[in-house]
Amino acid sequence: MFEGLKLFGEAMGTVFTFRALFDSLWATQLGIIIGMLPGLTATMGVALLTTLTFNMAPGNAILILICMYIGAIYGGSRSAILLNIPGTPANAATTVDGYPLALQGKAGKAIGIATTGSFLGSMIGMLAMLVFTPMIGTVALSFQSYEFVWFSIFGIIICGNLTAPKDPLKGWISGFLGLFVAMIGMEGIHAYVRFSFGSTNLSGGISLIPAMVGAFGFAEIISVMRVEKYEVVKTAIDRVIPRLSEVFKYWKTIIRSGLIGTFIGAIPGVGEDIAAWVSYDMAKRGAKPEEREKFGKGSVEGLLASETGNNACVPGAIIPVLTLAIPGSAPAAVLLGAMLIHGVRPGPLIMLEFPTFIYEVVAMVLLATIMMFVLGLSMVRPLVKVLQVPRQKLMPVIFILCVVGSFALQARLFDVGIMIVFGALGFILREMDYPMAPLVLGIILGDILDKNLRRALILSDGSVAPFFTRPICVVLGLLTLIIVLGRAKWFRALMAQMFRKKAAV
Template identity: 50%
Template sequence: MLQGLSDLGQAYLSFLNPMTLLYGLGGAFVGIVMGILPGLSATLAIALLTTLTIKLSPNDAILVLICSYVGALYGGSRTAILLNIPGTAANAASCADGHALALKGQAGRAIGIATSGAFVSTLIGVVCLALFTPMLAEVALKFGAFEFFWLALFGVTMSGSIVGSDPIKGWLMGLLGLLLAQVGQESLYAYDRFTFGWDELSGGIGLIPALVGAFGLAEVLTTLADPIERKIADLKDSVLPRWREVIQYRWTVLRSGIIGVATGLLPGVGEDAGAWMSYASAKALSKNKEEFGKGSIDGLMAAETGDMSSIPGHIIPSLALGIPGSAPSAVLMAAMIIHGVQPGPMLMIDNPQFIYHVVAMTTLASVTILLFGLFGVRPLLQVLKIRRGILMPIVFVLCTVGAFATASRLFDVYVMLAIGIGAFFLRRRGYEMAPLVLGLVLGHLLDKSLRRGLVLSDGSLLPFITRPICIVFAVVTVFTILMYVPAFKAAVKAAVAAVGNRLATLLGRKAGA
């Protein structure tokens, strides 16, 4: 315990220098701008900044990415309040009450509430991040090649629910990512697979060209194909938060912060789930339910607290298990790998101090959004006046430069273009790209673990289904898939209801006795 506190203190001290603070402010600024612009997202912000930070040290680069992650979700509340358009999917729950307040001439007050809720809830998540990540990582140290195989397979299974409402499409994209991960030389004997005689493919599909194509170029094409123009609500009142309101709704903040972290711990449950569950909880427990959707301070506070606290919640399984829980955290995990940090159970052995560095990074991110939220709102809103016909070509240039700069290969630009164009058409058919990236990231681990396990067991599959941790992962993986079968899901609900009724009957009899 004392050693952990010492490591945490050293991590905070290591970030108290002007250059590092500047990186944090810059990352948060870019993230907020991306969040403010409707159609752009935290996922795109992380993907683009991964290419621009490739020459930085791992700690500085990942600090920029985490600050942009937090900043993008925070910035998305601006358009939710002023335009009734969620900047990111996680801000959808803020639209009803946030925009209702803006229509009443209280847009500044709504932004102040969102700022205070985002700051406090991120700190709640930081505390959980510091407490739970080392504990979960200690358990994961017992993993071997057999357990890693099931861990990777479980992660790909989560692609069915990581985004969207159609699990089949999610699994198909996850499997496509697995297939792309097999391109190039395999890990044991360096034999070329699926290269079709192209020497450029021997090294496999690069993560950065894939990320930039799937999220950057596809977003540019999607935005240009479906432009949306909305009128901005006036911002006349002060944006400084009323701290008495924060104190008044302290239980809402605490409850929603815990709900956000809890939903973040569940792989496949995005930030929007944390926001909606917190909003529903606040409405259920409120004495003024009729105000929700009409400008409720309680509702807006719950929504913003729930989505922001889920960010540290998603980072916990990403670091400890190597399983991201949302689209932005999947891209963040891929960026960590690119920068030489391997998330997963071995992190506590190879680089245990890094966990505490991430805690310090997330704390710094929460402070930066507070500063921008208090003093930079009006200048940042000028970004909304930029025409998309001007902005999107700039983003496209950044995508091209980012894909080329990492390895100085023109072939990577072609990969980015091919994946981006393909992603554009797939997205228009309802297929999301986060499962593709998840499959691409976990595909190498799955392939390597399967082959190593077979070597260790002399070709036997028994260890994959007889070791205790493997059994747990196998059962959970199969159960997760079956839960998307309507008949099985209905049977599970009926069984749970029957057990609940039986327990209620037994408890009633005991109380009567």
């Protein structure tokens, strides 16, 4: 425990330099602006910055990406409050109470509450990261191929289930399509080229970053351009800095939302949007009756819950990135990709190979959170002007950034093509209610599944028994089975019947 604190203190010394302060300042501000603009998501922001910072030293680049991530998830609350359009999907729950507050002329107060909520949520997540990452890292050392196979399957299934609650079948299809995308190109054991149809470009595989820039950038540009226009709420922004009593009155909600957000963040692929909704829903259930009345009509508690939840999710999503190399959310997936580009190999061995890196990342999260809080409470009025830039002027510039971003990494036009294809595909899939997060998770987990399933089968000489006898495998397998069966009507009817019988006995 104290060893951890000592390492964290040392990491703060390494991370907190003048250069880092400067980098985190601009990156967080840029993140807030990207988050604010509807159509520009945190995932896209992190993906674009990954390609632009890959010539920098790893420490600087990863700090910039974390600042972008935290800034964007917070920044989305601005447009949610002022436009009733979530700036990023993570802020959808913020619109429910943020926009009514703005309509009541309390836009400044709402922004202040959202900022404080995001700050506290991020801090709770950071503390959880500090405590749990080394613990999970140590446990993860005992994981073998069998466990990783189950982790990949469980990740896809739970991510599909939670990101497409209306129709999990589409979530799962999206996830398995992602797994297939990862199969394209040369595989790692025999160097056999799969599904390339003779194309040299395809035999190198499909790179994650161009695919992400397409699915989250270009697809968004198309969906933003299709609608006529949106209106900015004309409201005077009053006092932004909230009164302490106003926030700490809801300390129970803050802690609950922080923990829920972190926990949901740590589940593979399930990101900030789900975290915000779940924490909003829990806050509504736990609220006093007179407060519950206000939910949906401008409740401070509701706003606080959703913003605390989504920002707590960010550090939560980084925990499995560091310990298992499995991303907790879509932006975290890009972050994972960026770490690999910079030569840091996250995963179970991280505690042995880069023991100080975990604490450095925690220190980076702390720096980004502080920056977000300071920037969030200052410069509110000039930034609102950014929301008034017409889309037809902004989107072509964003598209150019998408093109440059996907080209920059490997300097080949093929990657730009990948970006376009994934953008169009992402747009069509999203129109038909297929969530994008499982697809992205699939692209990352595909490699893990590919290597570990075959390794496991070689070890067991073809026997599948170890997949069902090792303790962690049994737990993961049962969880996967319950999630899948839980969606089948006959299973639910059977369960209901069983419980009724028990109750009768």
